[in-house]
Amino acid sequence: MKLKAALTILGLFFLAALSGPLLGLDPGPIDVQHIFAAPSAQNWLGSDDAGRDVLIQLVIGALPSLVVGLSAAAVAILIGGTVGILAGYSRGWLDLVLLRIMDYFIVVPALPFAMVITAIWGPGLGHMIVVIGILLWSTTARVVRAQVKSGRERLYVQRARALGASHFHILTRHILPQVLPLIGTTGSLAVALAILTQAALEFFGLAGTGVLSWGTMIRFAFQRDAMLNDAWWVVIPPGLCICLVITACYWLAQSLEQKLNPRLHTTDLRIRSFALRASAEKP
Amino acid sequence: MSALLELKSVRVEFAARGLFGEGPRVVAVDDASLTVGRGEIVALIGASGSGKTTTMRAALGLQPIDAGEILLSGQALGKMTGRALKDLRRRVQLIFQDPTEALNPRMTVDEIMREGLSIHHIGASAAERRQMIAEALGFVGLTPPCDFLARHPHRLSGGQRQRVAIAAALALSPDLLIADEPVSMLDPSIRAGILDLFARLRAERQMSTLMVTHDLPSAYHLADRVYVMNNGRIVEQGATRAVFQAPRHDYTKTLIRAASGRPVA
Amino acid sequence: MPAIEVEKLNVWMQAGDGRIIHAVKNANLSLGNGGQLAIIGESGSGKSTLLMALLGLLPPNASVSGRVIVNGVDVFEGPEAALAGLRWREVAMVFQASSNPLSPVHMIGQQLTRLLVFHGHDPKRAKARMRELLDMVRLPAQCEQLYPHQLSGGMRQRVVIAFALACQPKVLLADEPTTALDPIVQAEIIELILALRQSLDLALVLVSHDLALVGRMQGDLAVMLAGDIVEYGPVTQLMTKPKHEHLRTLLAALPDFGLVEEPA
Numbered sequence: 099m100k101l102k103a104a105l106t107i108l109g110l111f112f113l114a115a116l117s118g119p120l121l122g123l124d125p126g127p128i129d130v131q132h133i134f135a136a137p138s139a140q141n142w143l144g145s146d147d148a149g150r151d152v153l154i155q156l157v158i159g160a161l162p163s164l165v166v167g168l169s170a171a172a173v174a175i176l177i178g179g180t181v182g183i184l185a186g187y188s189r190g191w192l193d194l195v196l197l198r199i200m201d202y203f204i205v206v207p208a209l210p211f212a213m214v215i216t217a218i219w220g221p222g223l224g225h226m227i228v229v230i231g232i233l234l235w236s237t238t239a240r241v242v243r244a245q246v247k248s249g250r251e252r253l254y255v256q257r258a259r260a261l262g263a264s265h266f267h268i269l270t271r272h273i274l275p276q277v278l279p280l281i282g283t284t285g286s287l288a289v290a291l292a293i294l295t296q297a298a299l300e301f302f303g304l305a306g307t308g309v310l311s312w313g314t315m316i317r318f319a320f321q322r323d324a325m326l327n328d329a330w331w332v333v334i335p336p337g338l339c340i341c342l343v344i345t346a347c348y349w350l351a352q353s354l355e356q357k358l359n360p361r362l363h364t365t366d367l368r369i370r371s372f373a374l375r376a377s378a379e380k381p
Numbered sequence: 382m383s384a385l386l387e388l389k390s391v392r393v394e395f396a397a398r399g400l401f402g403e404g405p406r407v408v409a410v411d412d413a414s415l416t417v418g419r420g421e422i423v424a425l426i427g428a429s430g431s432g433k434t435t436t437m438r439a440a441l442g443l444q445p446i447d448a449g450e451i452l453l454s455g456q457a458l459g460k461m462t463g464r465a466l467k468d469l470r471r472r473v474q475l476i477f478q479d480p481t482e483a484l485n486p487r488m489t490v491d492e493i494m495r496e497g498l499s500i501h502h503i504g505a506s507a508a509e510r511r512q513m514i515a516e517a518l519g520f521v522g523l524t525p526p527c528d529f530l531a532r533h534p535h536r537l538s539g540g541q542r543q544r545v546a547i548a549a550a551l552a553l554s555p556d557l558l559i560a561d562e563p564v565s566m567l568d569p570s571i572r573a574g575i576l577d578l579f580a581r582l583r584a585e586r587q588m589s590t591l592m593v594t595h596d597l598p599s600a601y602h603l604a605d606r607v608y609v610m611n612n613g614r615i616v617e618q619g620a621t622r623a624v625f626q627a628p629r630h631d632y633t634k635t636l637i638r639a640a641s642g643r644p645v646a
Numbered sequence: 647m648p649a650i651e652v653e654k655l656n657v658w659m660q661a662g663d664g665r666i667i668h669a670v671k672n673a674n675l676s677l678g679n680g681g682q683l684a685i686i687g688e689s690g691s692g693k694s695t696l697l698m699a700l701l702g703l704l705p706p707n708a709s710v711s712g713r714v715i716v717n718g719v720d721v722f723e724g725p726e727a728a729l730a731g732l733r734w735r736e737v738a739m740v741f742q743a744s745s746n747p748l749s750p751v752h753m754i755g756q757q758l759t760r761l762l763v764f765h766g767h768d769p770k771r772a773k774a775r776m777r778e779l780l781d782m783v784r785l786p787a788q789c790e791q792l793y794p795h796q797l798s799g800g801m802r803q804r805v806v807i808a809f810a811l812a813c814q815p816k817v818l819l820a821d822e823p824t825t826a827l828d829p830i831v832q833a834e835i836i837e838l839i840l841a842l843r844q845s846l847d848l849a850l851v852l853v854s855h856d857l858a859l860v861g862r863m864q865g866d867l868a869v870m871l872a873g874d875i876v877e878y879g880p881v882t883q884l885m886t887k888p889k890h891e892h893l894r895t896l897l898a899a900l901p902d903f904g905l906v907e908e909p910a
Contacts, residue, residue, distance in 0.1 A: 253482035260441060261497050262470025271496070275487050368730065370702050373709035374722050375656075428828035429799070539689070568688035569855060569899055570892075595828050601903055625903040637905050639833035642861040 101353035107346035111339070115160035123158055125150035134329040144331040146315075147322035155315060156335050162311040163343070166227055167293035173231025174238055174288045179281050181235070182242025187250055187265070187273060197243070203236035208295060209302065216304045226305050230292045238284045242277050249276040279358040283351045290347035297340050312336035384452075385589045386417040386440060386473075386557055391449035393435050409435045411613040412449075417557065420587035422579060424600035424621070426636070427610035436610070437559055437593045442469055454556065471501045474550035478562035480542035484534040490545055491530040494518070497553050517552040521545075521578055540571035547578060558582070558590045565596045576603050597640035601625055609633045647718055649817050649849035650677040650700060655712035657695050657704065669695040671873040673712075679816065680847045682865025684881065686854060686896070691870040693853045697821055700851070701737060702729050717816060735765065738810035740803075740820040740839070747806060748794040754780075754805055755790025758812065765813050779808040783838060800831035807839065817849045818842075824859060836862055857896050861885060869893050 117123070129149030137144040143152040185196035212229050219225045249255065255272050263271075299305050300313025301320075319325075319332040393410040410432045417423045427433040438444035440451060442458045451458040453472065461469055477483035484493055494514040497503075504510035518526040521544040534542055543563065550558060560579065564572040576599055582588035594600055600607055600621070607624050609617040609632065617630040628634045639645045657670040669692045677683045687693040698704055700714060702721045714721040717736045719728045741747050749757055755776055762772040780789055783804040794802055803823065810818060820839060824832040836859050843850045854860060860867060860881060867884050869877040869892060876890045888894045 253477055253479060254485040257475070257477060257483045258485075258496070260443065260470065260475045261500055262467050263496070263500050267500065271488075272485055367703045367705065368733075370704075370722070370726065370729070371706040372704040375709055375711040428830060569857070569896055570688060573899060597829060597903070598899070626905060628905070634905075635830055637903055639829040640858065641903055641905060642833075642858045643905075644837065645830060645833045 100349040101357075104346040104349035104353065107342055108350070111160055111164060111343055111346075114157050115164050118158040118161050123154050125154045125158070134324065134327045134332070136329075137331055143335055144329065146329075146332050147318065147324065152315075152331055152335060155310060156312070156339060159311040159315055159336065160339070162223060162309050163293055163296065163313070163340070166223060166230070166296045166311075167289045167343070169227045170230035170234065170292035170296070171285055171288035173227060174234035174292070175281055175285050176235075177231065178235035178238025178284075179242055179277070182239035183246050183269065183273060183277065185239065186243035186246025187269060189247075193243075196239075200236040200239050200243075203232070204240075206233065208233050209298065209304075212299050212304050213302075221305055223305070223309060226296060226299060229299070230295050233295060234288050234291055238281070238288060241284050242280060245277050245280050246273055249273055252276075279354070283354045283358070286347045286351040286354065290344040290351075293340060293343055293347075312340050384416040385419050385454060386415075386591065387450075387452040388413055388415045388436070388440065389450040389452070390414055391436065391439055391451060392447045393432075393439060393444060394447045408613055410439065410446075413610070413613075413615050414449075415608050415615065415618070417589050417591050419589055420583055421606070422583055422590045422592060422604050424592045424594060424604035424607045425610060426594060426597065426600055426607055428595055428636075431610045432613035433593050433610045434561070437561060437591070440591065441473055441475060441559060442466070467501070471497075471503075471553045472556045474553060474555040474558050476543075476546055476550060476558060476560040476563050479566045480539065480546045481534065481566075483546055484542060486534055488533070489530065490518075490532050490534075490537075493534075493545060494530075494549050494552055497549055501553060503553060513552050514548075517548040518545075520551060520581075521548040522574075523548065538571075539567050540574060543567060543575050544578070547575075551582075556589065558588060560590055560592045560594075562594050562596065563592065564599050565594065572599065573602075579603055597625075597637065609636070647679075648676050648715075649679050649681065649717060650675065650683075650851070651713070651715040652676070652696075652700070653713040653715075655696070655699060655714060656710060657692070657699055658709050659695070659705075660707040660709075668873050669708075670699065673875050675868060675875070675878070677817075677849050677851065677866070679849055680843075682843065682850045682852070682863050684852045684854065684860040684863050684865070684867045685870060686857060686860055686867065686893075687870030688855055690872075692873040693870045694821055696870070697819055697851065697853050700819065701733055701739070734815070735813045736815055737817040737819060738813065738815040740807055740810050740818065740823045742822045742825055746794070746802065747809075748802060750794055752793070753790065754792055754794065754797070758790070758805075758808060761809060761812050767812075775812075779811060780805075782811060782842065783808045798831075799827050800835060803827065803831075803835050804838065807835075807842070811842065811846070814846075815848065817851070820850065820852045822854055823852070824854070824856070832856075832859065833862075857900055861900075869896075 129145070132145045132149035133147055135141060135145045135149065141151045141153065143156065145151055146155070181196055181200070185193045211233065215225065215229050250273060255268060258268050258272055296305070297313035297316065300311060301317045303317060305313065315336040316333060324332040391410055391413045392408065394406045394408050396406050413436055415423070415425070425433050425436065435444055439446050453469065456465070458469065491514070494517070495510060498510050498513065504513055515526040518524070518529060523529045523541065523544055534545070537545065564575050567575060579590055580603060583590065592600065592604060604621045606619065607621050608615050609624070609630065611632045617624060617628060617633045624633065625637060628637055635645055652673055652675040655670055655673040656668070659667045659669050661667055673696060675683065685693045685696065699710060700716055700721065704710065710722060716732060719732050721729060758776045758779060759772045762775055763769050767775060776790065777787060780787065785801060785804050785808070789797065789801070797805065823839065824835050827835065839850070840862065842848065852860070852863065863881055865881060866879065867881040868875050869890060871892050877884060877888070877893050884893060885897065888897055
């Protein structure tokens with residue numbers, strides 16, 4: 099149920115994100131007649147401080163939000179997965195060193211770090227992907243490390259070692275398949291976190307101004323006092339979109355987890371939940 | 382009969398890890414000597430914590446030893462390097478207690494069988510490997526092999542899983558099998574079949590087996606000689622029947638009394 | 647009133663792929679107060695399902711027919727409250743040694759005291775009762791200060807038995823209580839259970855796949871095979887004159903090491 103809902107929501111947003119550039123949507127030029135115009139039959143979600151259509155901006159803004167979310171999550175998973183597998187598998191000093199690095203990145207405060215990086219590199223979508231990826235990888239790395247640490251003690255991994263298998267063989271044939279489902283789960287959580295972090299960074303103007311995305315929409319709405327003008331339609335829709343995508347990602351992670359971890363299927367046996375039949379016939 | 386595996390006064394110590402660095406050293410195996418001859422099944426009996434598993438790991442070359450010597454066909458394990466060390470992993474095959482855990486649930490029987498062959502580059506062609514796998518599966522009674530190759534371990538019974546594990550070991554034509562409680566996780570009615578496999582290997586292929594177990598009936602039925610281990614020391618050894626009928630050491634007596642349903646206290 | 651009365655019990659389990667497994671077929675058993683019953687069978691023979699059915703502890707994918715009366719309570723049709731009162735207070739269970747139902751982060755004494763208080767024991771006297779229980783299962787008093795991982799497998803199993811005896815039950819169910827233990831420890835644990843059964847006058851149901859253990863018991867033996875009770879009768883009679891082929895095979899595999907005991 100949750101899986102279906104999550105996939106539907108994400109699918110719709112992807113379609114919307116693609117339809118922006120495909121249909122050549124354009125919120126139109128600045129229109130002083132319609133500054134903060136309320137939703138109407140023409141502009142379903144009203145217009146913003148420049149009199150441009152909010153719905154079209156929302157559709158266009160979906161693409162950068164999703165692209166940054168997915169790419170940053172991919173960066174986080176790639177770094178986190180590799181470091182996590184290496185640390186969990188190696189034990190000894192390498193594990194210790196990598197663990198300290200992970201600890202270090204976990205305590206890096208997100209916004210100041212992003213500010214410093216933007217100050218050095220300048221704003222831009224690519225930079226944001228890297229920044230968010232760097233901020234998020236250590237969580238993935240920790241989770242993967244813990245799983246690999248217990249996974250390498252599995253008897254069939256020990257059997258492979260007793261067979262004389264190389265580390266590469268054990269890692270690719272036995273360890274990686276164990277952690278892939280976990281990477282999928284933490285991956286969808288990372289997408290959610292990445293989209294949220296991105297919106298926050300954009301809200302503080304750390305993402306550059308050239309790109310129209312949900313985060314920048316909220317930023318502009320605040321800067322131009324949309325709320326003072328009672329123009330809720332400029333703030334709520336992008337916020338709601340962010341919430342929806344994040345919720346969908348969490349649901350996806352949850353249902354993946356439930357599918358992959360049969361231990362979560364527990365029933366309370368204290369209450370009689372089984373059926374009582376009158377006769378001994380086969381049901 | 383020349384000895385295939387020979388342990389000479391092996392000693393293994395563990396450093397108990399305390400709160401502040403290394404604690405006192407615990408002797409896990411103390412002055413243990415045993416031999417396994419060619420075509421012989423030898424049982425190493427002992428309770429958990431007796432040091433039998435550590436001894437087994439040492440014989441596999443997986444556990445560094447603090448004193449003594451381990452020889453495989455006269456070669457010292459401690460002096461092996463590189464290629465010889467890797468070949469050791471082929472020459473000595475380990476059969477685990479729990480076949481369900483020892484086989485990767487994501488691999489098919491075919492992949493499990495091929496894994497060892499590809500690690501050790503055995504078999505010149507795919508066809509030759511297929512032939513070797515079929516032959517090994519046939520020996521352990523999984524016939525016709527094509528019925529089993531595509532299956533995953535969870536679609537096999539416990540006994541069949543253990544047969545696959547044994548076949549995978551056999552395909553590498555090892556010199557020595559080390560079986561760690563090979564039947565204790567299996568139901569009594571299928572134990573006999575697995576034990577019979579080891580007996581057939583001895584009869585038909587002159588296979589040497591070191592069986593590490595606390596299950597006395599299987600040692601009694603199968604082994605030519607037994608060693609009894611307690612607290613890291615080998616306390617009794619001899620021909621199976623002689624030891625079981627007239628145990629000399631008190632520990633062996635209690636062990637046999639417990640397993641045959643007589644009062645121990 | 648007998649302790650356990652099972653009449654025409656059937657249990658079906660619906661597997662994940664929709665297949666229905668007839669786990670227990672038309673089982674009839676009866677166990678008097680203070681009696682002993684051993685149920686022998688291989689994995690998948692339905693012996694554990696039968697045991698869980700005695701306490702109504704079956705998952706939602708199960709369906710049952712027949713009647714199970716334990717200590718006067720109809721397990722399937724009686725009120726839910728009566729069933730809840732039955733569990734642990736009247737009927738207690740000793741689990742497999744490998745399942746380890748103990749909390750790893752609390753000391754043995756703490757866990758046991760907490761269990762006693764949970765089941766309505768006077769908190770002031772719980773500590774004394776806890777010590778009494780540890781003594782009953784022949785554990786030294788220092789054990790109350792230890793964590794489960796500091797105990798050996800056999801000692802942990804003694805703690806589990808102490809847990810089971812906490813509420814002074816009338817019936818003790820033991821599900822493979824010695825599996826995964828060493829032969830000597832196995833013998834000690836089973837001897838402890840049998841001694842406690844006698845001194846506390848418990849009715850005992852022991853489920854096992856190990857015929858050597860059952861040989862130490864008196865009372866009845868039920869042999870299960872693929873859901874059927876293929877043989878049911880006094881232990882001594884069945885062990886010497888097995889009727890069913892399955893029991894005969896199991897008996898044939900029993901060790902007789904020819905150990906010559908010196909006269910004491």
